[in-house]
Amino acid sequence: MGDPMRIRAQSAGDKTTVRVLMSHEMETGQRRDPAGKVIPAWFIQEVSAALNGKPVLAAQWGPSVAKNPFMQFVVRGAKAGDKISVTWLDNKGDKRTDEATVS
Amino acid sequence: MKTRREMMSSSAKLAALLASAGLWPAISMAAWPQSAFDAKSLADASKALGGSVPVESKDVMVTGPDIAENGAVVPVGCSTTLPGVKRLLLLVEKNPSVLAAVFDVTDAVEPSFNTRVKMGQSSNVFAVAMMSDGKVLFASKEIKVTLGGCGG
Numbered sequence: 001m002g003d004p005m006r007i008r009a010q011s012a013g014d015k016t017t018v019r020v021l022m023s024h025e026m027e028t029g030q031r032r033d034p035a036g037k038v039i040p041a042w043f044i045q046e047v048s049a050a051l052n053g054k055p056v057l058a059a060q061w062g063p064s065v066a067k068n069p070f071m072q073f074v075v076r077g078a079k080a081g082d083k084i085s086v087t088w089l090d091n092k093g094d095k096r097t098d099e100a101t102v103s
Numbered sequence: 104m105k106t107r108r109e110m111m112s113s114s115a116k117l118a119a120l121l122a123s124a125g126l127w128p129a130i131s132m133a134a135w136p137q138s139a140f141d142a143k144s145l146a147d148a149s150k151a152l153g154g155s156v157p158v159e160s161k162d163v164m165v166t167g168p169d170i171a172e173n174g175a176v177v178p179v180g181c182s183t184t185l186p187g188v189k190r191l192l193l194l195v196e197k198n199p200s201v202l203a204a205v206f207d208v209t210d211a212v213e214p215s216f217n218t219r220v221k222m223g224q225s226s227n228v229f230a231v232a233m234m235s236d237g238k239v240l241f242a243s244k245e246i247k248v249t250l251g252g253c254g255g
Binding site for chain 1: 211
């Protein structure tokens with residue numbers, strides 16, 4: 001269970017811009033620690049977003065995504081007060097879901 | 104003494120057993136396309152995701168800085184103006200894992216995504232649109248990196 005995500009959803013007309021900042025190490029599995037041992041890969045593999053519980057976006061990520069990942073996407077047809085929830089799942093099976101209200 | 108046929112069938116049973124127990128690596132990560140993320144080039148990644156040979160297109164956009172000072176956080180985006188997009192992909196050509204992100208586009212979202220990637224060195228960044236009719240279109244942009252972002 002990671003730290004909370006920061007989610008912001010702002011609507012302008014029919015389109016709602018959602019910005020998500022996740023808190024995750026995103027280790028690539030390429031780096032070595034000072035003792036020369038490979039630091040095992042640890043990164044977010046799957047991200048999904050839902051509007052009022054209905055899935056709108058699914059994404060699969062590789063280790064190339066930066067540490068503490070940022071993601072921005074645009075949802076159609078969301079109104080102020082609607083709920084946007086975002087879930088991530090990492091390669092260790094850890095997951096986290098957070099929710100934000102469209103403003 | 105087992106015949107070859109018996110050996111074949113028992114190894115197939117073992118594979119099925121491992122798969123059902125979630126121990127077979129390729130199958131346990133079925134939702135996450137392992138082969139696509141292992142791909143070493145744009146064409147390989149497209150193939151691993153069931154797409155055809157990528158064709159360059161003006162209707163796909165890749166956004167990002169010309170010069171990134173810090174390769175650990177490079178803001179990049181992919182978008183397209185075309186209807187009927189199934190997936191949008193972001194790739195960094197010279198990273199150890201070329202494929203950075205796959206976004207499955209639905210009717211409820213615009214085919215436009217921004218994120219941040221790591222870049223080990225100056226390289227081309229590709230935005231790829233996989234269309235519902237099987238076409239694969241891409242755009243590329245060179246991003247120069249002053250300081251690599253893959254440890255080291």
